[in-house]
Amino acid sequence: MADIPVEGPPSRQRSFTHSNELQSRLHDLVPGGAHTYARGADQYPEFMAPILVRGSGCRVWDADGNEYVEYGMGLRSVTLGHGFAPVLEAVRLAIADGVSFSRPTELELLAAQDFLKLVPGADMVKFAKNGSDATTAAVRLARAATGRTVIAVCDQPFFSVDDWFIGTTAMDSGIPATSVAGTMRFRYNDLPSLAAVLDTGAIAAVVLEAATALAEPEPGFLEGVRDLCDRYGALLVFDEMITGFRWSAGGAQAVYGVRPDLSCWGKAMGNGFPISALAGKREYMELGGLRTDRDRVFLLSTTHGPESGSLAAFRAVVREYTTGDPITRMEHAGRLLADGVNAIAADLGITEYLQVLGRPSCLIFATRDPEGRPSQPFRTLFLQELLDRGVLGQSFVTSAAHTEADVADTITACREAAIVYRKAIEQGSVDGLLHGRPVAPAIRRHAAPRRIESDGA
Structure with a gap:
């Protein structure tokens, strides 16, 4: 113990x-x-x-x-509250007829139609369970589409648990240096810093949150990012994990009017039920499908991506966002x-x-x-x-x-x-007022300063 x-x-x-x-x-x-x-x-x-x-x-x-x-x-x-009745009822009805099947269900088509009505800048969508699944699929797709390998990521807190991003953080143990070498940083609201990265000629994708809780895009910034991506032939990827269903049902791209090539979604899509999505322009998304003559991309292939309960939850969330406010x-x-x-x-x-x-x-x-x-x-x-x-x-x-x-x-x-x-x-201090040790950053190299002792440690 x-x-x-x-x-x-x-x-x-x-x-x-x-x-x-x-x-x-x-x-x-x-x-x-x-x-x-x-x-x-x-x-x-x-x-x-x-x-x-x-x-x-x-x-x-x-x-x-x-x-x-x-x-x-x-x-x-x-975003709708714990135990939100319309979502729970939709899930109850869906799972009563089964949860996972060996072929696609009509529910997958209906959910895709719902999603693409909310996000008019996207032509196709593929569902998964975790946000990191979607962002890493976007990275893989961008590399295949461009023939390049390096990813430019904004200086924002988090994009994926996978090597290409988490290797750039303090918790990089177990991640090959070659994975880290394939990721470069640029600064938010700083077009020259992005241009300098793109000028290397190696960038497959530019990944960023269009806005964060504390940072709004300066006038012309997102439009400038779009123009730079077009000029240098890199794909623009918006991470809509937080902005989706919190800035608007159509995400930050609907608020700021800039269309990315690909966008990654999750979190509030299912009001807590596990669901994420990769959406994007048809010319890129089809590289993971059956209507291409190019080498196919192993885009997203998940056992639980089309699970009925979460898709039903998503559709109920869409209804609430459509009929309510x-x-x-x-x-x-x-x-x-x-x-x-x-x-x-x-x-x-x-x-x-x-x-x-x-x-x-x-x-x-x-x-x-x-x-x-x-x-x-x-x-x-x-x-x-x-x-x-x-x-x-x-x-x-x-x-x-x-x-x-x-x-x-x-x-x-x-x-x-x-x-x-x-x-x-x-x-001048918390002495005598704070009980126990302070909190620590979630992503840090060592367990200290909140290391927990165990028997034999």
């Missing part, structure tokens, strides 16, 4: 005893204690990482019976929350240290130390105080299920948390 405390220093208001017991067992059985690094216990205050048992709307409950208003919503994959609701909640928390910080005189920033549907909170530097200890203190008061989230990413009442509860919790935060700023 892992030699880690079960309870640890007690929180002031809530017990995490059962969650800590379950987390200890998870560390024995699952590397890292979670199936996604961003979900790891090291991303939360020590001994205060809830193990969840159910959710409804924007509320979740943990193994100790604690209730929270949740933000982040399944790493941005849930979930983006307006999540943006309304986000504006209320950002305005409320930033007003609290202003009242307390700590706006330089605690801020809510970003697109209303994709908010983050910035936590800085007394010198104004981004701080993991101060971030952990804020997370700790929010958890104690019934707010769970590494960010303030909302969903359409967040009501004004939920936001009001959150703002109340934030006011109390901000008072503690101000005390830490005034005393």
